[in-house]
Amino acid sequence: MTGTGVYWMGPVYDMGGYGNVSRNYLRALESAGIPVCIHPIGGEHHAEIGSETRRWLDSLSTDRLGPRIVCVKHGTPDFFEQPVAAPPAVKTVGVTLFETDRLPIGWAELCNRMDEIWVPTRFNYATFSQSGVIPSKLRIVPYPIDVTKYYPGKPYNRIVFQPPLRSFSFLYVFGFDFRKGIDLLLQSFCDEFSPYEDVSLVLKVYIHSGYSPAFVMSEICSHIPAHRLQSQIVVIVEPFDEERLSDLYLSCDAYVSTDRAGWGMPAMEMMALGKPAIGLNWGGYTEFMNESNSFLIEPEPHLVPVDDKLQRDRPHYYGNHYWADIRPEKVRAAMREAYANKSKRERIGKKAAFDIHFEFSPEAIGQTIKRLIEQS
Template identity: 55%
Template sequence: MNFSGIYWMGPVFDMSGYGNVSRNYIKAVKSAGIPVFIHPTGEYHAQIDHGTRQWLQQASTSAIGDRVIFIRHGLPEIFDQHFDIPNVVKNVGVTLFETDRIPTSWVALCNQMDEIWVPSQFNYKTFSQSGVLPNKLKVVPYGIDVSVYNPERPYYKYKAEGLTQSFLFTYVFGFDFRKGYDLLIQAFCEEFAVNEPVGLILKVYIHSGHSTEYVMGEIASCIPPERFQKQVFVVLESHTHDQLISLYRSTDVYISMDRASGWGMPVMEAMALGVPTIAIRSGGAAEFMNDSNSFLIEPEDRLIPVSEKLQLSRPAYYQGHHWIDVKVSNVRNVMREAYGNPMKREKVARQAAYDMHTKYSPQRIGTIIKSLLLSTD
C-alpha cells in the first residue's frame, strides 16, 4: 500500500501504560521517517515533563499528505467513534487485553477496523479465539526508548524512609487486583525472615478513581504489621521520570507479579537498564522474556477464574474470564534463587539489556511498522 503519513490518536500525555506505549510508538514511527500528526486523547498528567511535551509538539505535523493511515490507540470503544479525517486509506486500531479472552463487546468493534495491532502472539491468540478475524490481526511489538533506558545512564541511590536493607526487590504497577501484589507479598513474607537484609518496594500508581486511603488500605491489609514500611514499603507518591529510573537502578531484582499480563512495560524498562528481572512465564511478557534474560516463575498447567473483586467491579470486562494459576511456592523459589545467585543475576541482566536494545529500540519497531504499512496483504 502507498501511504503518505499517519494520523495518530492516542493518550500521549497520560502517565498510564497506554500513554507510555503511545509515545514509544510515535518515536518508532518518527525513526522510520514517517510524517505523523498527533491527536491527544485521555488525561494530561503533570508528571509528563516539559521536554517530552515539547518533543511531542515538535513531532506532530499537519503535512501527512493525501493517503493517510488513521491509527487509534486505546480501548476499542474509540474505534466506533466518528472522526472527520480527510484522505484516510486505512483504519487501524491498536489495543491489547490481559486475560484468556477479550470483552464480548470488543469483537464487533475490532472487526470493523481494517487492521488491529496487538503486541504479542499471546494476544493474537486471545483476540482470534474470541472472534476477531485473524486476517485483521497484526503483531506489532511494543518498543522502548533505549537512549533513555540505558545501563550507562547516571542515577542516584534511591532512598525511602525506614529503608535499611542491603538487597531490594521492586515492583512498579498501577493499582489493580490483577497485578498480583497480594501473591507477591505473601511469597516474600513467607520466604524471607524479618532479620534477613531483604526489602520489597511496591511503587504504586493510582488510577481508576481510587482514593489514596483505599489503595493503601487494600495493600496494607496483605502485609504483616511488623513488616509494613519496615521491610515491605508501599510508595504512593508521584515520581518524576528520573526518580523512577533511579528506583529501577537502585534495585537488585525487579519483579512483576502480574497474573494477567498484556505486555509489561515496567519489566521491559528494568531489563533495558540492565536490572535482573522476575516475571511469570505467561501472557505478553513471554514475548520478550526467556530463560536467558530473566528469572521466570512457572505457572500451573491450568487457568482459574479471575479475582472475584475484578468480576464484580468490572463485569463488562472480566465476567467469566480466566487467568493463570500460580503457586506461592513457585514464587518463593524463584525469589530465593535470584537473591542467592549473583552470577546468574549478572548474566541475565546483561542479556536482557542487549535484547531490549537490539530488538525493541524505536528504530527496530519503526522498521516493523513501516514494512507492515507498505504491505499489500
C-alpha cells in the same frame, strides 16, 4: 501506493501503561521517518510525564501527512467507535491488547470493523483470533522502548529511603488494579523472607481509575504485617516523573511482577537497564522474557477464573475469563533464586539488556510499522 503519514489517536499524556505505549510507538514512527499528527485522547497533560516529553510531543506532531493518511486509534476497542474527528484515511488501524484467555463481549465485532488490528504479542494474536477477530486483520507489533533513556551504566541519583533499604531490594511498579497480583506478591515475599533477612520489597503504585489514595493504601497495607511496613516493605504512592522513576529502577537490585500482564513495560525498562527481572511465563511477558534473560515464574498446567474483585470492579473481565494459575511457592522460589544467585543475576541482566536493545528499540519496531504503513 504507500501510506504517507499517520494520524495517531491515543492517551499520549497519560502516565499509565497505555500512555507509555503510545509515546513509545510515536518514537518508533519518528525513527522510521514517518510524519505523524498527534490527537491526544484521555484528558489533560499528566504532570508525571515531564516537560521534556511534552515538548518532544509538541515538536513531533505535524499536519503535513501527505495524501494517503493511515489513522491509528490506540486504546480499548470501545474507543474505536467513538465519534472523534479525524481526517479521511486510506486505512484505519486499532491498537489494543487484553490479558485473559479471551476477549470481552463485543470486542471482536468492534475489532472486525477496523481495517487492521495491531496487538503486541503472539499470545494476543491467538486470543483475539480464537475470540472471533478475523485473523487476516491481525498484525503483531511489539511495544518498543526508548533505549536512549534505559541502558546499562546510566548515571543516576540513588534514592535514599528512611529507614534505608536493606542490602538487596526487589521493585514492583504498577498501576493499582486487582489484576496486578499484589496480594500474591506480598504473601509470597512475607512467607519466603523473614523480617530479619537483608532484603526489601519496594512497591511504586500509580493511582488511577477513580481509586482514592486512602483506599489503595488500605488495600495494599491489609496484606502487609505492620512490623514490616516501611521497615522492610516500602510503599510509594507519590508521583514520580520519568527521570525519578529511572533513578528508582537503578536504586533497586531486581524487578518482580505478579501481574497477568498484557505486556509489562516496567519489567522491560528494568531489563534494558541491565537489571534482572522476574515475571510470569504466561501471557504478554513471554514476548520478551525467556529462560536466558529472566527469572520465570511457572504457572500451573490449567487456567483459573479471574479474580472476583476484578470482575466486580472492571466490567470487561466479567464472565468466563480465565488466566494463569500462579502459586505462591513458585513466586517464592523465583524470588529466592534471584536473591541468592548473584552470578545468575549478573548473567541474566546482561542478556536482558542485549535482547531489549536489539529487538525492541524504536528503530527495530519502527521498521515493522513502516512495512505495515507501506502496505496501505
